[in-house]
């Protein structure tokens with residue numbers, strides 16, 4: 001998503017899509033995908049939601065290396081009716097929401113360089129495809145993503161995109177889920193990051209709080225480093241149900257009069273799973 005005004009690049013279609021041009025990837029680019037894939041696939045069992053692992057096979061296509069979106073979309077379409085389409089980079093909010101509402105996931109086509117293995121400013125194809133596609137193979141999560149797109153189209157008309165964007169951030173990108181007695185990761189920003197896959201579950205620094213839709217839509221977030229607070233859902237069914245049952249129009253109006261909540265704050269009504277030390281974020285401040 002993007003909040004600034006963007007210009008559609010030459011060569012992009014009216015819906016901002018571009019050909020993936022799979023044949024143009026170099027051997028080194030395919031090797032980078034394989035390296036990242038193997039590293040994450042090896043460390044995720046026991047950390048990631050089982051629904052994600054079940055969807056990971058979706059990415060094991062007939063050719064090794066970076067997935068060909070055509071073949072990937074055929075498989076995803078058969079599973080849940082979703083497709084993956086390439087875009088040049090950030091797209092305007094209304095374009096993003098329109099694609100989601102029509103079960104199309106937009107993905108960047110470039111892959112990080114060896115110097116960027118563990119830190120990347122803009123999401124690359126590894127984040128977009130490895131991080132997001134496995135859960136799009138899950139019928140419940142697939143419906144949640146479409147519902148989010150439809151909700152985004154409504155929020156745009158109500159001037160509430162910022163609030164809805166926080167829901168995306170704290171679920172689709174950085175969500176945790178209860179699985180049996182454990183916490184597991186499922187957000188794409190976590191599962192595609194070697195460091196945050198460990199930090200989000202094991203580090204004493206961040207807060208881990210029970211999912212609370214209204215509270216979360218007021219909570220600031222950071223885009224430059226590991227999160228200081230994670231929100232934990234009970235199940236994907238519950239997430240879908242809560243976002244389908246609530247009437248977002250009155251909710252936005254209600255939240256309008258309330259301020260934003262600081263990233264690391266813990267409020268009296270929060271369900272606290274972990275009260276974080278915030279030691280990691282503080283150590284970064286000292287070093288700044």
Ligand SMILES: [Fe+2]
Nearest residue numbers: 123173188189
């Ligand atoms: Fe993402």
